[in-house]
Amino acid sequence: MAISAEDRIAINDLIALHGHLMDAGELDRLDELFSPEVVYDLGDFGLGPLQGIEAIRDAAIALGDRNPVGHHVTNVILTEMDEHAVQVRSKGIGIQADGSSGSVVYDDIVQRGPGGWRIAYRKVTARRTPLTA
Template identity: 65%
Template sequence: MTLSVADRLAIHELLALHGHLMDAGELDRMDELFAVDVVYDVAAFGFGELYGHEAIRSAALALGSRNPVGHHVTNVHVTEDADGTVRAVSKGIGVHADGSVGSVVYEDVVRREVAGWRIAHRRVTPRRTPLHP
C-alpha cells in the first residue's frame, strides 16, 4: 500500500484529535482514536501497557487532576514500512495545572479500519535529556 495525501492528512487529523478529546475529558470517544485491540505503552512512566479503550479511559480517570490540562501534538512524521505497516512519530507537549511542562515522543502504529485510521499501538516516552542522540 502506498499512502496517499488523503491518508497522510487523515493520520495527522487522528493524532491531533487525541489532545482535543483528552483535554475535554471525552473519554467515551476513545474508539475514534484507538483500535479496539490497542496497546498503549506507558511503561516509561511506570504504568506498563494498557490494553483497550476501557483501560486507557480508566487510567486517565485514575490520574484525575494529575492529567495535563493541555496535550499538544507536534512534529508529526508518517512512514510506511516495506511490509505495509504505517508508523507515525510525533512530539507531545503536556501543560500541567501548575504551569509545568513536559515533553514526550509518541511512537504509533496506525491502521486503516472500516471507520477510518486508528492507533493500534502507541508507545509514550518522556523526553528528559536535551540533545539525546
C-alpha cells in the same frame, strides 16, 4: 506504494484529535482514536502497557487532576508499513495545571479499518535529557 495525501491528512487529524478529546475529557469518544485491541505503552512512566480502550479510559480517570490540561502534538512523521498500516512518530508537549510542562515522543502504529484510521499501538517516551555532544 506511497501514502496518499488523503490518508496523510486523515492520520494527522487522528493524531491531533487525541489531545482535543483527552483535554476535553471526552473519554466516551476514544473509539474514534484507538482500535479496540490497542496497546498503549506507558512503561516509561511506570504504568506498563495498557490493553484496550477501557484500560486507557480507566487510567485517565484514575489520574484525575494530575492529567495535563493541554496535550499538544507536533513534528508528525509518517512512514508507510503497508497499505493498511503506517508508523507515526510525533512529539508531544504536556502542560500541567500549575504551568509546568514536559515533552514526550509518541511512537504509534495506526491501522486502517472499517471506521478509518485508528491507533493500534502507542508508546509514550518522556524526554528528560537534553542533547549532549
